[in-house]
Amino acid sequence: MSEAVLVPQGSILLESELSAPLSERECWHCSVEKKLCLSIVVLGASGDLASKKTYPALQFLFRNGFLPHNVSIIGYARSPLTDHQLRDKLRPRLSGGEEERDAFLKHCTYVQGDYVGSQGWQGLEGVLSGREGKYHGCPCGRLYYLALPPSVYPQVCSGLKTYCDALPKTEGSWLRVIVEKPFGRDLSSSEELAEVLGQLYPESQLYRIDHYLGKEMAQNLFVMRFANMFLSPVWNRNCISNVQITFKEDFGTQGRGGYFDTFGIIRDVIQNHLTQLLAFVAMEKPLSIHPDDIRDEKVKVLRCIQPVQEHHVVLGQYTAADGQPGYTDDPTVPSGSKTPTFAAVTLFVDNDRWSGVPFVLKAGKALNDRKAEIRVQLRPTPHFVFGGNPERMRNELVVRLQPDEAIYLKMIVKRPGLETGDCAISELDLDYGKRYPGVVIPDAYPRLILDAIRGDQQHFVRRDELRAAWAIFTPLLHAVDEGRLPVHPYPYGSRGPPEADELLARAGFVQNLDYKWPHKAAAAASSPGGAGGNGNGARL
Template sequence: MSATLQREESVAELVGEEPPLPSDRDHWHCCVAGELCLTVVVLGASGDLASKKTYPALQFLFQKGFLTRNTKVIGYARSPLTDEQLHAKLRPRLEGGAAEADAFLKRCTYVAGAYDGPEGWKALAAALAAREARHPACPCGRLYYLALPPSVYPQVCSGLKTYCDALPSTEGSWIRVIVEKPFGKDLGSSEELAATLGALYPENQLYRIDHYLGKEMAQNLFVMRFANMFLAPLWNRECVSNVQITFKEDFGTQGRGGYFDTFGIIRDVVQNHLVQLLAFVAMEKPLSIHPDDIRDEKVKVLRCIKPVQEHNVVLGQYSAAGGQPGYTEDPTVPDDSRTPTFAAVTLYIDNDRWAGVPFVLKAGKALNDKKAEIRVQMRATPHYIFPGQPEATRNELVVRLQPDEAIYLKMIVKKPGLEIDTAISELDLDYSKRYPGVAIPDAYPRLILDAIRGDQQHFVRRDELRAAWAIFTPLLHAVDAGRLPLHPYPYGSRGPEEADELLARAGFVKNLDYRWHDAPAGAGKSGAASFGGGAGGNPKL
């Protein structure tokens, strides 16, 4: 029983009233029935997304024992494949040797059918009914994974609803639908898609997947924020100067620009992935870890963000450099394309905690590095009494999502020696060193497992989606109309120089003499001192 409910019952007893009925959220927990007859239906099973992400994620769960004993995977697509042909297509993508791959593939079958006619859906329904009829006493779970373009979601969900929703009446049976981004191209198209799907499946059956919510460090950020007392007094506009959320890729479209050109970097990365990370950074503490308590707080903070102002945006498109082709030299991209491959956007959250603090979301392709990170920079220390400039020695909390998952807090410390001289060091949680031998799973297995368990906390709710699109839709319409300048930047560079000016206006100060994990010879990893395990040191301290 929650503490809140206990207090309410105590008050009710004192005043002679009936205690309140418990909320569904008070007793919520997610679990999987041990004898669940689970069928995962992969729609679009012959496509790249299914073979690269969906099936390998299911194999991971199978190998680690997270799927029930009675689990089957049915692929459905238009391609006329046999089970054996599907297996041959999937085998190169699976982990382990032939025996491990075959053990998983024995659970994978295939049904061929169109998305716009009844014959294929009837064949799929027959396969589902025949399978579940062999287990009449077990609850049945059907997880429909749409590894398909959003343009066919309405058609596919209509076929599923019409022909494949005859679920056995056994208690505990369920149907859930996972849909992939992008969820529309702007607020209007998103709402239209949401209304269409909502008329077929209620919100508690729809799982809108954003794989950044399944990343280990995104989930650790949530725990770190709300489980550590020392962060709470610092996490506000009084102490935080600015926040950067960055996504960088060191490669271009590589001949696959046809899809990207219809969306661009804002729709592809910023509006969904980076905004979800912003919500985790800025949200208030939820009442509980119930999925809707968490998503309620995310919606609240997103609704406090005003639409993006054009003067707070820098757009770019990469050009040829270093032997690498420019964006418009990709044969799948129009020669006159003005689709941005880089965007830096400054947002402001209009609430008591964050008023006036710039949140800079930055994403780009063909840059000088590959990483995703969150950087919370604190204000300069007032009345700085040590040598050096306080503006150049700011504390920062950095959460590195990929690669080399880590959390580190940049601090000012004394250099070893007889003089009082300062240096930047860090308190460091490097996952590869703190958890050696622990393989951090990809986001897809985690999110698929959450959907099987009925846990929606890492999936995007409709009102959350609406709030995110409302922030960016005016900007996207301006970009589509060509009203914003598009700055060229060389392949392999840091991006347009104008983005540095945007960061400077946001108050970001770069520590030029510091880089994480750069340490001089003979020093500890921090570059300041080896405080544990060195000569005369106690490795246990």
């Protein structure tokens, strides 16, 4: 049956146009072939990332029926492990009862091998081709997950390309590679790594994972922005005063200071996670939900952001307080390190929609609570006829990514009673835990791994997107590395350095001081980083 062609009234289609092939984006769809022979290779299977994130994510997909029946999960690393030893190592990290764990683990095997030379890779290829040969005529998929430091990506990808690329020619077969961040340390090192990987695998086979793009509320932000008519008229510089994107952790480096010290909070969180969220907030509506249509719009926004100016930055490093150690007390941190554990950065998107609107990206460790949220503050209501100070009663849209996912809108309403025009700030609140009881919101990793199996790259970072993000932060990072910016101390468990409040004030952020969360105690107990955890729902 031929495809139906819809012709707008009054238009004429030539015969050649009716028979013209559709573009790749128009034909695009993502799915998993039912008869797929799927081999998932976890490179670095003996490491912490694999046992804490990768294998539990794969188990979640397996338990919920998202993986093909014919799936094999093959671990590869240098550690001398047997299949039985790998399973014993993974078992405590998995969920469910013994039967559920065993059902998953019997699909998990292990191949020992080095990352250089040929012997290990040839052994891995033998396992892959051996199992695929049993399913002659079926499409085969190979998903390589690099749960490894980026420093070994070139040699690992070279080994995979040289020895493990003999994919069957069956229609529907595919090969894809997932790589973890950090993707370099600055623009030049990122481009160098991208060039090496690009010579081995085309962009269509590379999946650069940023787990914040897989979070439920990050994906909901995209739907909420472009599916609701009431948001469109106010989503611009005429109505929005400022935007804050915040990431807070209530713990320090916890013995991982050696790793953290080589990157710092800007490379670890802001340049990737928070910048990706900024792109979702500021992007224009894409032509479709094709991955490249979405990523095209994100790149356009990032290219409109000029490199960070030093006077728009506040850096901090936590010190010992209340019995908790300071950053430099961590024995894995070099003595006298000036690596920032807190940063607040103001960015400006120089386009028609957002010109002049500050976007403040804030992230820190060892702060007073744990949360990640997007806060969009609107301008004060003009010609406010109800008395009081409209500057102190701002509408805000807040999207809380973690913990306890929620969306709430602060509005001005009449306070109950006989007084005329007595106003108060209240909220329209969508708490996911209450609205969708019993619904399990998965971690980001199962969603992103499933996207890779389906061939959907919309939540993975494209090379030009990565380049644009590094261009924004590279001059600042070089200034930080050279010690040109002050690093302000702040006590463990505090809100961060006071200088960050001054930065927010310069960005035009106004606290709703009269706002009172009605369930402050309950909210604080269950969600210290939530809407009411600090009483006004406004401060970092």
